[in-house]
Amino acid sequence: MRIFSGIQPTGVLHLGNYFGAIRQWVELQEGNECIYCIVDYHALTNEDTEPDELRRARRELALDLIACGIDPERTILFVQSDVPEHTELCWILGCVTSYGDLTRMTQFKQKAAEREFVNGGLFYYPVLQAADILLYLADHVPVGEDQLQHLELARRIARRFNYRFGRLFPEPQPILGKGARIMSLADPDRKMSKSYGPEHYVGLMEPEDSIRKKIRSAVTDIGLTPGQEMSPGVANLFTILELVAPQEVVEELRREHREGKLLYKHLKEVLYEHLMKTLAPIRERRAELAAREDIDEVLAAGADRARKIAREVLGEARARVGLD
Numbered sequence: 001m002r003i004f005s006g007i008q009p010t011g012v013l014h015l016g017n018y019f020g021a022i023r024q025w026v027e028l029q030e031g032n033e034c035i036y037c038i039v040d041y042h043a044l045t046n047e048d049t050e051p052d053e054l055r056r057a058r059r060e061l062a063l064d065l066i067a068c069g070i071d072p073e074r075t076i077l078f079v080q081s082d083v084p085e086h087t088e089l090c091w092i093l094g095c096v097t098s099y100g101d102l103t104r105m106t107q108f109k110q111k112a113a114e115r116e117f118v119n120g121g122l123f124y125y126p127v128l129q130a131a132d133i134l135l136y137l138a139d140h141v142p143v144g145e146d147q148l149q150h151l152e153l154a155r156r157i158a159r160r161f162n163y164r165f166g167r168l169f170p171e172p173q174p175i176l177g178k179g180a181r182i183m184s185l186a187d188p189d190r191k192m193s194k195s196y197g198p199e200h201y202v203g204l205m206e207p208e209d210s211i212r213k214k215i216r217s218a219v220t221d222i223g224l225t226p227g228q229e230m231s232p233g234v235a236n237l238f239t240i241l242e243l244v245a246p247q248e249v250v251e252e253l254r255r256e257h258r259e260g261k262l263l264y265k266h267l268k269e270v271l272y273e274h275l276m277k278t279l280a281p282i283r284e285r286r287a288e289l290a291a292r293e294d295i296d297e298v299l300a301a302g303a304d305r306a307r308k309i310a311r312e313v314l315g316e317a318r319a320r321v322g323l324d
């Protein structure tokens with residue numbers, strides 16, 4: 001399988017990114033051809049992106065990903081703007097994309113509702129995302145649940161292009177993991193995200209006491225009676241626990257919950273311990289990598305490899321539509 005996925009350089013890698021996507025990215029490297037992209041063109045749609053911060057965030061994210069287990073020798077790891085073919089394919093695909101479909105994108109609607117100035121890039125964001133994937137003829141895309149609608153659109157775009165100009169693009173399928181939907185600890189009705197503020201996410205590389213504090217103050221519910229349904233906050237803590245703790249630990253706590261005996265303070269302590277155990281090797285590797293000065297070269301080499309594929313596919317797409 002050829003796997004493609006992307007992540008925005010927003011300055012913080014959080015548990016949602018890790019359990020929703022990156023952990024699958026790492027596992028999929030075994031036996032597949034993987035291409036992972038730091039999508040800095042996409043990050044420009046966030047109005048508050050400062051140029052220097054963007055330069056820094058790209059490198060930091062690359063190091064974070066390597067610390068998580070992405071192997072830039074085996075896998076193509078690169079920065080989107082190093083391969084400008086993405087934007088050209090985006091334009092071609094935009095011309096087979098329905099305006100109506102774009103207006104129905106829930107992420108666009110949500111973000112547009114929160115802003116006074118809505119830039120055109122935000123509207124076109126999903127077309128660029130489709131171009132990212134189709135440029136490599138990728139058939140599988142490991143993502144969190146929040147990206148499913150964008151992937152559905154990518155398939156519609158591929159279908160429309162293929163129908164009009166002859167089959168070129170596979171219709172990319174999502175790969176969803178167990179952590180596809182991690183919610184904010186402070187507000188379990190919203191997804192974990194950097195955009196709502198620091199209390200709404202837990203960073204992978206955050207200081208230990210800060211992580212402990214965020215878990216301790218996670219929203220649960222008041223009191224527990226036997227057989228009571230799990231509130232969203234408690235269910236979210238169990239979702240994360242299942243990703244980091246052995247099955248018997250989870251089962252025991254679930255039983256206590258069913259019997260109305262579970263102390264949330266205890267649940268949070270167990271979660272904190274197992275989470276830190278899972279993150280420890282990543283955090284250690286990240287600290288070692290901090291001194292790595294060749295990250296620009298690593299990314300440049302990734303871009304060279306990506307560009308070889310991208311040039312060929314874009315060339316074919318140009319020819320199909322008559323731009324050759």
Ligand code: TYM
Pocket residue numbers: 004005006007008009015016017018019020021022039042128129130132133141142143144145146147150179180181182183191192193
């Ligand atoms: P981004 O940068 O917001 O997130 C990167 C990945 O993390 C997942 N994710 C989550 N998963 C579970 N729970 C959460 N709370 C959570 N928050 C984030 C996302 O689903 C994503 O998989 N548009 C994309 C980037 C992109 C892309 C692509 C992805 C650009 N081109 C092509 C796949 C293929 C985005 O903003 O992800």
